[in-house]
Amino acid sequence: MPSIKEIQEDIIDEFSMFEDWEERYQYMIDLGKTLPLIDEQYKTDDHIIKGCQSKVWVHAQMDEDKVAFTADSDAIITKGIIAILIRVFSNQHPKDIIEADTDFIDKIGLKEHLSPTRANGLVSMIKQLKMYAIAYQTQLK
């Protein structure tokens, strides 16, 4: 499994091929459409992160010493970004997840989606991923 940093580099490479916003957004929309991200049974209020604009559901489980995330959203662009975030954070050691930053989002031109005022649930989602990682890290000790 490549490291978080390596996956982020890959994503930056992939996005550098896109010529304009349309290609970038079409890619995210297609990601959002094609990926089944979360088991229906987890799309409950226990797993919800309410943004003002869109909703996000997150589920985490420990797979040996790695954390596996699944997530979903009712808005497809949000879901596309979730797909990217899951690709970066899922199946990693809790410690690496806790220490990871999300600067790569700026580099792929999606910074505005992670603004705290955007209220799409993504900022809270990243916080939630890290909280899960912290919880599992404590278990590992």
Add this chain to the structure above:
Amino acid sequence: MLEINKIRQDFPILNRQVNGKPLVYFDNAATSQTPQQVIDVIVDYYSNYNANIHRGVHTLSQEATDKYEAARKTIQNHFNAKHTYEVILTSGTTHSINLVANGFASLLNEKDELLVSALEHHSNIVPWQMLCEKTGATLKVIPMTNEGELDMNAYVNLLSENTKLVFVNHISNALGTINPIETIIEKAHQVGAAVLIDGAQACPHIKPDVQALDVDFYVTSAHKMCGPTGVGMLYGKEEWLKKLPPYQGGGEMIDQVTFEKTTYAGLPHKFEAGTPNICGGIAFGTAIDYMNAIGFDNIATYEHELLKYGTKKLLEIEGLKIYGTSKNKTSVISFNLDGIHPYDVGTLLDKMGIAVRTGHHCTQPIMDFYKIPGTVRASFAFYNTKEEIDALVTAVKKAKMMLS
């Protein structure tokens, strides 16, 4: 006839680009844009006579006081209030509503009922819920119909001698419906209830006459009508403003202060504790003058044309549904594309330089009624054009293509 190209030159912001495209600003129901005439007044205030009002004997203070009080007079004339002191300058609609709601805390008991409409903005719901929690009074809801109108039969049935207050918006921010406030006020008065009308969405389109309406309270914000943010108005009938206790204590609102007892200033100062938004108040007056120079009849006629054109063009898009289909509405079009989340549409429209509002528009009960997470809302002002609506339609089609 409005000379739109000439009017547009008054608004410097309309020349800017967003994401490399000419800005199409269709979020007027949230905040209208500011004409140069108003910007100039703001610059002039801070450049030439910035000072605290009412208390200073020096020239700057006197000049600022004169202009601020002249603005109050302009507002009085515009809304046709009987007395200048019935115009309380606040930080905006929300502040005005909270001021009244707070004042009623000492006037209500557990038997009393308040009526709110299903079409309200959260700011005309939550302060009253807080008031009910404090006093034990009951909040009842005037239901809405599928067209986004109020169910007036249900309203009349809800009224009783226990009804103490009715609060309804003049125009719905989420749907654009113009509510029949004349009837609402008349019926409420028949059972002895007072009425507060939230005019935030109406004032950019209509010139309300508070005496003709016989309304008890009328509230609005400057930033919806070409003025700056952070300033607004509470109109209240003298008898009510005298009955309500002060909202906030502080400077400006007192007559005599001793540690034993403080007496309050008369109207309007009783409700204007602290240093107000002086520059904002003055600019509010200028904004009203600006809009009156264009003329509210001209504005209404032109905006209605935009509404008709926009509705027709948008409905040509397959799978597009408009929420709020009252015959009586202003230039607000709230819509969704079948199976597509409004957030996605709004995000893509922004990429194409078009500013719309997406989400629940602070009216979650309306969204719950339609069982939707939100809408895309395009709201037009008198400086918008049919060409801009064409750009919106093209962009919505493109968004639909990308998202389907």
